[in-house]
Amino acid sequence: MNLPVTSRPLEPALFARAPALERHRVAPGGLTVLALEAGDRLQVVDLEGDQAAELLAFTTDGRPALAELGLAPSPGAAFIHHLLHDGSREAAHVSAGLARRGVDCRHLPSPARLWESGTPAGYSRTLDAGAALLVLVAAPGGRTAVDSQARASELRLLVHRANPRQVLAPPLPAPLGEVLDEFTIRPGTANAYTVAAGQYIQVLDVAGRQCSDFVAFVRRGLDAGREIDLDPTVTRTLNGNAYPGPGLYSRFYDRDLQPMLEVLRDTVGRHDTFALACTARYYEAQGYFGHANCSDNLSRALAAHGVRGRAGWPAINFFFNTGVDAHQQLTLDEPWSRPGDYVLLRAMTDLVCASSSCPDDIDPANGWQPTDIHVRVYSEKERFSIAMANRKTPDADPVLTRESGFHPGTSALTRQFVDYRGFWTPTHFDGYGAIEEYHGCREKVAVMDLSALRKFEVLGPDAEALLDYCLTRDVRKLAVGQVVYSAMCYEHGGMLDDGTLLRLGPDAFRWIGGEDYAGDWLREQAQKLGMKVWVKSASEQIHNIAVQGPLARELLKGMVWTPGTQPKLEDLGWFRFLSGRLDDYNGPPLMVSRTGYTGELGYELWCHPSDAMAVWNRLWQLGEPLGLVPLGLHALDTLRIEAGLVFAGYEFDDQTDPFEAGIGFCVPLKTKQADFIGKDALLRRSANPQRRLVGLELEGNETAHHGDCVHVGRAQVGVITSATRSPLLGRNIALCRLDVGYCEPGTPVQVGKLDGQQKRIPARVAAGTVAYDPQKSRVRA
Structure with a gap:
């Protein structure tokens, strides 16, 4: 018998797929609180290894209850106590929430330590709840010197519910602050509500993959008999964005060009802005007459406020996953949102709002199964960080945009930040600008926060063997104190990442x-x-700043102290590093590497986040007489393109091998004897190259852009990966991935604009990818 074909897509971490399983994250050095019912099973997992875990449990009336999990207090376990009494805003918020549950944080019992040190990666412990409990789990960790590898890492909590069929939706996440109003919107309904200027609106997707349409009116306008609502054309124009790019604008405006709402947080990143809320006509066209729809629901909800109904409402379609294909057709698929994802907005004037829970069950808009939306309104007295969320993998917990340890220094000089790999990073600085920052780096010295780089400790007797297998470089040749640039590839030869490897000891790498x-x-x-x-994450405990430019050495030698076992700053060789301290023997620990991303003489300083501002302030104290300038991402982009340095997502991705990315020098196929991931594929690709990365010099003053097509005659033979106007060279240059048949220096090509045929910019293939200082005399100086 032939059984019917069934759909089994991989959709990790969705409540509808596994309602009995909940996932939670305990941040390194942090704490997570969750509720268990009798019979529930809690699994605590040490994801990266060698990470301690502490746990406290309380009954529903606030009494200590470790015994209900089969645990006893551990002598000396005190991290939870320390965390809840460190004076931070987060500690006060958690303590207040526990107090509402009857837990007195002034007199906490001793926690249980779940395991001894030295646990391997993936080690876990399973606990069964004998009663309804409130559980606190912490991942102990403290300040660690930058040249040490003993760092806190995250824990994962898996809750296996004993009676999942009684749970129609996962539990709501804890409120972010003082709640003034909250309500649940059932599928196929809508609610209207009022919000005062300065108050916050949180729209929560309870079970994941559920759309919610949102409209708003200026309240004083309705009081005067005038409907002043969110205007899609005004919002799109004032934000300077094309429609309909998936995502949210930072601000939304009304038809009078006045700001109505500011987006503070978004844990999803993909929404549709101002397509119509679903309408009766949409369902009727599909043959579903009388189907509930958001536009009619919104009209009914707003009628009490004197708003006239509409057949179709232009709305912010939260969590609605739409896009525009190559033929300018609107496409849709299941939302990206996961259980508990949310958008947080701040009202910039008094508003009347309406939110829906979309009833669409005839297409993928709500994952084929409409569920609840929950709305919370918070007090204007609250203060929330501005953030987006990033997920390392599709089933990972979202992590909000972070501020590096240098943020107090950079934010004092600019308000121009972008979320770069999960950290707020300056694009340019007020009072300077990208051109002045560029010249400051080329002529004097510049400083830039690069804490968004990811750091991983690789430790143990097999550390060298692992890295030699996973990287293209011959790691066995790397000496202690040396740095090497390498690619990390998949089996098919496409690149996963590029980066630098530091050898801190015989069996210790970063x-x-x-x-x-x-x-x-x-x-x-x-x-x-x-x-x-062991592979341990260190990004949260090591922040770094680049000091680049011809005066970088002069600046740093006055502030970096090194012991006799380490080279002096002025003697540090290219692609070497040292361990030292700020100013003197008793200063905060530092590491300094002679590396950079500008093509200039340069260094990177690595420190613990708590020491970052001491490093920043000392840099400016010594650097101002030398003409020190801050450096943002815009200027850095020009510097690195001039130097022929590659950038992920531009020069390389998982379909591009290191040869095509222009970094074939880091794949020693002839000399590296050991096997490594992707070697066979790279041997084939290097023997039969199809494309190469080349430099282009453009005629005239018009610039190319990433993604522009490159033509010889009518045929496209390449694509621009990066491009800039070089201030010092006085011409437009670009990096281009080009068919190997046209890579001879001097070959004429044309950069296509508009559709690639109606407008062309003449260009020639340059002698190499490095347009500025091709001999690298400056960086080696």
Whole structure:
């Protein structure tokens, strides 16, 4: 008998797929609170290894209840106590929430320590709840010197519910602050509500993959008999964005060009802005007459406020996953949102709002199963950080945008920040600008926060063997104190990441790259090979700042002290590093590497976040007489393109090998004897290259842009990966991935604009990818 074909897409971490399982994250050095019912099973997992875990439990009336989990207090376990009494806003918020549950944080019992030190990656412990409990789980960790590898890492909590069929939706996440109003919107309904200026609106997707349409009116306008609502054309124009790019604008405006709402947080990143809320006509066209729809629901909800009904409402379609294909057709698929995802907005004037829970069950808009939306309104007295969320993997918990330890210094000089790999990073600085920052780096010295780089400690007797297998470089040749640039590839030869590897000891390395998943990748390979090695995340405990330019050495030698066992700053060689301290023997610990991303003489300073501002202030104290300038991402982009340095997502991705990315020098196929991931594919690709990365010099003053097509005659033969106007060279240059048949220096090509045929910019293939200082005399100086 032939059974019917069934759909089994991989959709990790969705409540509808596994209603009995909940996932929670305990941040390194942090605390997570969750509720258990009698019979529930809690699994605590040490994801990266060698991470302690503490736990406290209380009954529903606030009494200590470790025994209900089969645990007893551990002598000396005090991290939870320390965390809840550190004076931070977060500690006060958690303590207040516990007090509402009857837990007195002034007199906490001793926690249980779940395991001794030295646990391997993936080690876990399972606990069964004998009663309804409130559980606190912490991942102890403190300040760690930058040249040490003993760092806190995250824990994962898996809750296996004993009676999931009684739970129609996952529990709501804890409120972010003081709640003034909250309500649940059932599928196929809508609610209207009022919000005062300064108050916050949180729209929560309870079970995941559920759309919610949102409209708003200026309240004083309704009082005067005038409907002043969100205007899609005004919002799109004032934000300077094309429609309909998926995502949210930072601000939304009304038809009078006045700001109505500011987006503070978004844990999803993909929404549709101002398509119509679903209408009766949409369902009727599909043959579903009388189907509930958001537009009619919104009209009914707003009628009490004197708003006239409409057949179709232009709305912010939260969590609605739409896009525009190559033929300008609107497409849709299941939302990206997961259980508990939300958008947080601040009202910039008094508003009347309406939110819906979309009833669409005839297409993927709500994952084929409409569920609840929950709305919370918070007091204007609250203060929330501005953030977006990033997920390392599809089933990972969202992590909000962070501020580095240098943020107090950079934010005093600019308000121009962008979320770069999960950290707020300046694009340019008020009072300077990208051109002045560029010249400051080329002529004097510049400083830039690069804490968004990901750092991973790789430790153990098999650390060298693992890295030699996972990186293209010959790691066995790397000496202690040396740095090497390398690619990290998949089996098919496409690149996962590029970065630098530091050897801190015979069995101790630090990988520094851009990809958060690189740590998971290393752990996966170690597990496959049965290696004895630890891979520990260190991004949260090591922040770094680049000091670049011809005066960088002069600046740093006055502030970096080194012991006799380490080279002096002025003697540090290219691609070497040292361990020292700020100013003197008793100063905060530092590491300094002679590396950079500008093509100039340069260094990077690595420190603990708590020491970052001491480093920042000392840099400016010594640097101002030398003409020190801050450096943002815009100026850095020009510097690195001139220097022919590659950038993830531009020069390389998982379909591009290192040869095509212009970094074939880091793949020593002839000399590296050991096998490594992707070697066979790279041997084939290098023997039969199809494309190469080349530099282009453009005629005239019009610039190219990433993604522009490159033509010879009518045929496209390449694509621009990066481009800029070089201030010092006085011409437009670009990096281009080009068919190997046209890579001879001097070959004429044309950069296509508009549709690639109606407008062309003449260009010639340059002698190499490095347009500025091709001999690297400055960086080696």
